[in-house]
Amino acid sequence: MKYAMLFPGQGSQAVGMLSGHDAPEIAATFAEASQVLGWDVQGLVTQGPAEELNRTERTQPALLAASIAVWRVWQKQGLPAPSALAGHSLGEYSALVAAGALDFADALKIVELRGQLMQAAVPQGTGGMVAVIGLDDDKVQEICKAYPGSEVLEPVNYNAPGQVVVAGQTAALEWLAANGKSLGARMVMKLPVSVPSHCSLMKDAAEKLAARLAQAQIHSPVIPVLHNLDAEARTDADSIRQALKEQLYRPVLWTRTIQNLQSQGLSQFFECGPGKVLCGLGKRISAEAKSGALEDAASMAAAVETVKAG
Structure with a gap:
């Protein structure tokens, strides 16, 4: 079966996310993220408090770790790889990690900085x-x-x-x-966010993020990743860096992303991470779109059977 994997962005996080999974990859990935970042990602995700998890510089690496944890569980199932990947806003980084374009540890540090720069660009409450x-x-x-x-x-x-x-x-x-x-x-x-993402107020943050992206090692994705900027895939490092920079202050074209995936013959989508936000959007975009979540062991098992049944 041909299918696409979609990675969620901010708003899908919650204290206790992925607690419905019993796979060892979940705790191991959170522990790995904790070691890379120098703070207890696993403790924050499992115990909160929610106010701390919802701080954008905490949310972004925690949600990236959650999505990659689910991706690792999916990879263990021995199924054919997705035909394409896409991520909503922050989820674009998760997609690039899954595609082998970004190293997981480096991506964690980049998105933590991304959150810090975004919050610093616009004072709280303004x-x-x-x-x-x-x-x-x-x-x-x-x-x-x-x-x-x-x-x-x-x-x-x-x-x-x-x-x-x-x-x-x-x-x-x-x-x-x-x-x-x-x-x-x-x-x-x-919306319960303090940062006006993807608008012109983020241009200064984008310039600072670009300096960090210039230091990142980026490889050609082994699975095509459609970018928020224009719903198109990129293969070379410089164009990926540019897309990630511009993503910070330009709109997320999610409707066009799903439509472009469908134009490639893809109508089965799985949401790789906590929550079902992207599943709901897929249904609104197209009646033909079939979406499945992977947020717990039961939904993962159902998705595995869907792919096996073809």
Whole structure:
């Protein structure tokens, strides 16, 4: 069976994530991450507190470790490799590790720095993100352009038809929350994040991240990885570095990513990590998309049988 593996981004983390797995690779991968980073990833993931896990410089390496732990369990099943990989925002790093393009230890350090740079770029409480539900992409773009203030307000995650995430500065987001329904949105929902990811406010952070990416050893992926930037795969190190840099301040084209995978004849997707966020988005993007989670032993077993049945 041909299938694609998808790796989740921030928002999928939770204290106790992957506790439904009994494979030794889970604890071993968290322990490896703890050793690399010099703090107790395993303890934070299993015991919390949630406030600490939700700090972006903690969330990013912890979620990367969780996704790679699940990937290692999947690899142990002796199944054919995926035909393609993709990751949502932070998940793009997990996909590159799974594809052999990035070393796991180096990726952990890079995403920890990525989180630190993102939080430092915009002071706490001065920016954030909201989800706009019920409007098409063009309409959300029009609304953001129509904002009468001078603050940043930009569509940043094209997650599924009728679901676009907007990032920006607090005053602009408050305007959108207050006026969204009258402008046609079914709902405008504030997201529990303090960083306005994937918008122009992240350009300075992206430049600093690029300096670290320049030091990273990047190999040609052994499995194609579709990048958030344009939903296209890359093979050379410099273009991968550039995509990771631009990803920080340009939108995540998730709808197009799933559509591009489908155009390659792929309709079976598995979410490699905690949660089922990407499974839900896949159903909204295409009625033909078949999605399965791998967040616990039971869902892993069901996915294995799906692939074996072909």
